[in-house]
Amino acid sequence: MEQPRDMASKLSEQGYRLTPQRLMILSAIDNSDNHISADEIYAQIVAKYPNVNISTVYRTLELLKRLGLVTETDLGEGRVRYHPAVKGHHHHLLCQGCGAIIDLDEPLLASLKNTLLREYNFLPDLRHLAILGRCLKCS
Amino acid sequence: MEQPRDMASKLSEQGYRLTPQRLMILSAIDNSDNHISADEIYAQIVAKYPNVNISTVYRTLELLKRLGLVTETDLGEGRVRYHPAVKGHHHHLLCQGCGAIIDLDEPLLASLKNTLLREYNFLPDLRHLAILGRCLKCS
C-alpha cells in the first residue's frame, strides 16, 4: 500500500542514493492508476522542479526496471509505459488491425514458463507482456 | 528458393510498384543468411546506388512486415533485425544477464496460440519472438 516508500527503501538498501529527483519519479509512478509514460512522469515533475532533465527520468526508469521494481510494456504507441511491479501481474493482447487491447490474466502463461524452465533451463521474464496479433473481426 | 522474385511478385500483385530501391532491398534481405538490420541493408545498397535514402529502407521494411513477407525481431541490441518469413519460423530466448541467445522451435508456442484463439478470440502473431529472461547461470 505505502508503495513509494517501499521502492525508496529498496533503492537505499541496495546502496543507491535517495535524490529528490528519484523520489518524485517514484511517487509519480505510484500515484498513476494506469500505465504511465516517461513523458508523463517528466511533465508532472517539471511543473514543481523546472530544471529536472528528461534523461534523469529515463535513467531512473532503467534502474527501477533492472531492480525489478517496475515493469515496462510496449503497447505499440511508439513509446513505452511503466507500471509498479507490486500492483499485480497481467498481460495484454494488442490487435494490430483495430488497436483493441484485451487484458489477460497472468496464469495463462504459467505452463509456457514451466516448459521453458524445465526444457531449456531458462527463466523467462513474463510479468507484463504485450502479445501482438489480430482480434476476431480483424483476422 | 527463388525468393526475391516471389516477394517481388507478391508486391506487384497487390498493386505496389517495383522500384529499383525495393528490388535491391528484397535481394539484400534474401541474400543474408542470418537476421539483417536496416543499417546493413542500407550499407549494401548505397555502395551501388549512392543517393538511396535510409528512410526508403525503413518504409519498405514496414511494408514487407505489413504484408507478412518478413518478420521483425528485437534481440535487445538497440536495433531490430529482419528475416524472410518463408525461411522458417523459430524463436529466441534472450538472457538479460549474459546476452546468450537460445534458439527455440516454433511448436513450443502452439498450445499458447490455441488457447488465445479458443478463449480470447485472438489470433496472435507468434512467428518470430524474442522472450527475455535469465539463463540458468544468470538466475
Place this chain on the structure above:
DNA sequence: CTTGTATTTGCAACCAGTTTCAATAAAAAT
C-alpha cells in the same frame, strides 16, 4: 512513344530514448 496520375522517393525536421562528460550533491569519514 507520349501523356497523365497516383505512388514512391529524397530530404529535412522530428521523436523516443541513450550516452558522454564535467559540474553537483548525497552520504561517509573526520
Place this chain on the structure above:
DNA sequence: ATTTTTATTGAAACTGGTTGCAAATACAAG
C-alpha cells in the same frame, strides 16, 4: 560542522526510426 569520496545530475550530442512535403517516376491509358 567540514572535508572527502563517489554516485548522480543537467546539458548537449547522438542513435534508430518516423513523418510531412515537394519532386521524381512506375505504370496504365491513349
